[in-house]
Amino acid sequence: KAGVxxxxxxxxxxxxxQVTLSxxxxxxxxxxxxxxxxxxxxxxxxxxxxSETQRNKGxxxxxxSGRQFSNSRSEMNVSTLELGDSALYLCASSxxxxxxxxxxxxxxxxRLTVV
Amino acid sequence: AQSVTQxxxxxxxxxxxxxxxxxxYSSSVPPYLFWYVQYPNQGLQLLLKYTTGATLVKGINxxxxxxxxxxxxxxxxxxxxxxxxxxxxxxxxxxxxAGTALIFGKGTTLSxxx
Numbered sequence: 001k002a003g004v005x006x007x008x009x010x011x012x013x014x015x016x017x018q019v020t021l022s023x024x025x026x027x028x029x030x031x032x033x034x035x036x037x038x039x040x041x042x043x044x045x046x047x048x049x050x051s052e053t054q055r056n057k058g059x060x061x062x063x064x065s066g067r068q069f070s071n072s073r074s075e076m077n078v079s080t081l082e083l084g085d086s087a088l089y090l091c092a093s094s095x096x097x098x099x100x101x102x103x104x105x106x107x108x109x110x111r112l113t114v115v
Numbered sequence: 116a117q118s119v120t121q122x123x124x125x126x127x128x129x130x131x132x133x134x135x136x137x138x139x140y141s142s143s144v145p146p147y148l149f150w151y152v153q154y155p156n157q158g159l160q161l162l163l164k165y166t167t168g169a170t171l172v173k174g175i176n177x178x179x180x181x182x183x184x185x186x187x188x189x190x191x192x193x194x195x196x197x198x199x200x201x202x203x204x205x206x207x208x209x210x211x212x213a214g215t216a217l218i219f220g221k222g223t224t225l226s227x228x229x
Contacts, residue, residue, distance in 0.1 A: 004158070033215065043205065043219035056216040090158055094215070103149065104217070106158035 002026065004107035006091050012113045018079040021110045025072050025093030032074040033104065034066060037088040046089075049074055078112075086114045117142050119208050121220035129228050134178075134193040136223045138206030141187065147214040148189045149207040150180055153222075159205065165189060166214070176200070201227045 005024040013019050025032050033056075034046040045058035049068035066076040072093075078085055088111050092104035122137040140146060147166055151159040163174025170182040180191045189206060203222045210216035 031215065033217075035217075035219075042221045043207075043217075045210070045216050045218065048215050056210065058216070092159075103161040103164050104159075106151075106160070108156075108158045 004091055004093050004105050006089075006107035006110050008110060009108065010111045010113075012115060013081050015081055015083060015114055017081050018077060019081060019112060020075050020077045021089055021091075021112070023074045023076075023091030023093075023107060025074070025091075026105055029093035029095055029105070030072050031094040032068055032072065033092045033094070034074070034076050035090045035092065036060075037090060037109070038086070043090075046076065081114045083114050085112065087112060117146070117208055117210060117218050119206050119218055119220035121204075121206050121223050123223055124221065125224045125226070127226040127228065128196045130198055131195050134191070134196045134200065134225065136191040136204050136206075136225065138180075138189045138191065138220060139187055140189065140206070140208045142208060147209040148180075148182060149209075149217065150174065150178070150189075150191050151205045151207060151219075153203045153205065155202075162191070162204075196225075196227045198227050198229065201225055 007022045031050045033048040037043045048056040052068045063079045068074045088109045090109045092106045094104045095102045118141045120139045149164045150162040153159050162178050163172045165172050165182045173179045178193045203224045205222045206220040207217040
């Protein structure tokens with residue numbers, strides 16, 4: 001079956017712009033989480049959505065937002081981009097929101113470069 | 116606050132040697148614990164997870180980990196390293212009892228030489 005699909009794979013944006021990243025979870029998975037990966041900070045949790053509701057949120061500024069649609073697809077948005085937002089953004093999905101029971105399946109990520 | 120410490124950012128072994136990657140966590144409640152592997156330019160792949168029950172957990176590709184509550188450790192081992200095991204490995208703990216919102220360690224890069 002198809003895995004977690006993230007689009008686009010690569011993105012270059014200018015400081016001050018905004019960006020939207022997309023994630024399609026595995027069919028049947030209703031939980032979607034987003035993580036930011038940078039060389040300095042490592043992997044950091046952004047937020048988690050389950051059945052269109054945000055259940056958990058990490059320690060990121062309000063410029064980072066997300067949403068989940070009724071088909072479980074999710075988008076995250078970053079407004080007013082800063083150089084420090086350059087990172088690999090990973091999306092992960094899980095069955096029934098029980099990541100502890102089933103683990104997460106990660107996508108290959110979107111590599112965002114802010115110039 | 117929960118945190119994960121991976122001792123050693125880089126571990127080098129010879130092919131056929133034992134692999135030991137160390138992970139310690141701090142948690143006020145019994146945690147969900149995970150090991151993930153990341154190959155270059157790819158996402159993370161789940162190796163194994165501990166939820167409840169047996170403390171020795173077997174995962175994919177011959178890896179296993181033992182949950183030791185008294186030591187707050189969840190070290191990853193593999194009896195015999197293979198060249199294809201070269202990758203970055205991440206230990207993670209959940210922020211809540213649903214097992215979501217993972218906190219990751221900084222990662223350990225495993226190099227395997229022939």
